[in-house]
Amino acid sequence: MASSIPASVPVDGVAGVEAPAVRGGARALRTRRLVVAGGLFVLALGLMAIAAPWVAPQDPLRQSLRARLAGPTLQASDGKAHLLGTDHLGRDVLSRVVWGSRVSLTVGFAAVLVGGLLGSTLGILAGYRGGFTDSVVMTIADAQLAFPFILLAIGIIAVLGPSFTTLIVVIGLSGWVGYARVLRSQVLVLRSREFVDAIHALGGSVARVVLGHIVPNVFSSLVVVATLELARSIVLEATLSFLGLGIQPPTPSWGVMVQEGREYLHSAWWISTFPGLVLMLTSLAVSRTGDWLRDLLDPTLRGE
Numbered sequence: 146m147a148s149s150i151p152a153s154v155p156v157d158g159v160a161g162v163e164a165p166a167v168r169g170g171a172r173a174l175r176t177r178r179l180v181v182a183g184g185l186f187v188l189a190l191g192l193m194a195i196a197a198p199w200v201a202p203q204d205p206l207r208q209s210l211r212a213r214l215a216g217p218t219l220q221a222s223d224g225k226a227h228l229l230g231t232d233h234l235g236r237d238v239l240s241r242v243v244w245g246s247r248v249s250l251t252v253g254f255a256a257v258l259v260g261g262l263l264g265s266t267l268g269i270l271a272g273y274r275g276g277f278t279d280s281v282v283m284t285i286a287d288a289q290l291a292f293p294f295i296l297l298a299i300g301i302i303a304v305l306g307p308s309f310t311t312l313i314v315v316i317g318l319s320g321w322v323g324y325a326r327v328l329r330s331q332v333l334v335l336r337s338r339e340f341v342d343a344i345h346a347l348g349g350s351v352a353r354v355v356l357g358h359i360v361p362n363v364f365s366s367l368v369v370v371a372t373l374e375l376a377r378s379i380v381l382e383a384t385l386s387f388l389g390l391g392i393q394p395p396t397p398s399w400g401v402m403v404q405e406g407r408e409y410l411h412s413a414w415w416i417s418t419f420p421g422l423v424l425m426l427t428s429l430a431v432s433r434t435g436d437w438l439r440d441l442l443d444p445t446l447r448g449e
Contacts, residue, residue: 180437183430190427194247201240202226205397209235214413230415232405241397242420248398249427252313252391253378257371259317260378264324265367271325272332273355279329286322294319295388302390312391316381320374327370331363372435376428383424399424 193200203225212227213235219226229238271282289297298315305311336359344354385391386400394401399420406416 179433183433186426186430187434190246191250193243194250197244197247201237201243202228203237203240205236205240205244206395207236211235214409216413217415229419230413232402232416233409233413238402238415238419241402242399242423244397245399245402245420246423246427248392248396249379249382249424252309252316252382253375255313256316256320256378256382257375259313260320260374261324261367261371263317264321265328265363267321268325268328269332269355269359269363272329273336273359275333275336282325283329286325289319289322298385298390307390307393309392312382312385315385316378319381320378323374324367324370327366328363331366332359335359335362369435369439372438373432376431376435379431380424380428 209225209231212225212231213233215227215231215235217228217230219228225237227237227239229242231237232241267282267286271279297319301315301318302311305314340358344358382391383398383400383403386398387404389404392398392401394405402420403417403424406413406418406420409416
């Protein structure tokens with residue numbers, strides 16, 4: 146009697162065991178390739194930002210009205226190559242994108258440093274001390290989450306004025322809550338562990354417990370949150386610059402370039418498209434790197 150089970154359906158055999166493994170291996174391989182590609186992109190972007198004076202083909206502030214609104218070309222009317230075209234003032238878009246990477250990455254890393262230091266300090270303090278301290282810190286965090294970020298940015302910039310430093314402070318203050326919440330939850334668990342009680346019984350100080358044992362145990366989570374916050378900070382810098390609250394012209398910034406090119410989308414699409422594309426790829430690459438670090442450093446996800 147012929148079997149009624151289709152040949153394509155594996156049953157209790159090697160094929161039935163290997164198929165999920167093969168699919169999982171292929172998925173892991175694709176993920177690894179994406180992570181490697183994203184990491185290489187971020188590395189190349191960082192090197193480009195550092196070497197901007199030598200990488201940029203032209204001065205990003207140099208204007209040439211003869212070559213204004215020239216499309217991507219190897220030789221424009223001013224006799225120079227503009228691989229990504231020129232803007233409404235004849236400035237080379239490629240050069241401005243290269244210099245804009247320096248602005249975006251500098252603001253992003255500096256904002257992550259400010260938010261990370263503030264958020265991790267308050268989070269560890271709230272988790273370790275508990276009680277009234279925990280209630281105060283979490284109440285402030287909840288209040289900030291309920292307050293619109295754009296109003297906070299406008300208020301701070303109205304008082305301090307638009308500048309590079311102000312932009313770092315605004316973005317840094319907007320991101321400390323994520324660090325505080327994650328680290329607080331982990332410290333609440335760690336402070337009840339036996340090794341903490343043993344250190345206190347041996348006469349260890351609070352500083353020794355926190356700096357010598359709590360911080361090393363939460364460092365991996367801090368790295369993951371910082372990586373994800375970096376992508377958010379880069380996008381926020383571009384958003385604020387687009388709205389006129391961040392980097393001010395003529396300093397090249399991806400957000401400023403997108404804003405300057407929005408009036409020429411029909412006739413000179415390259416002015417906004419190329420910096421917007423680089424911004425999107427940078428955010429995506431950094432986010433993917435953060436997801437990979439989370440999967441790598443989180444012991445609960447390693448077996449998946």
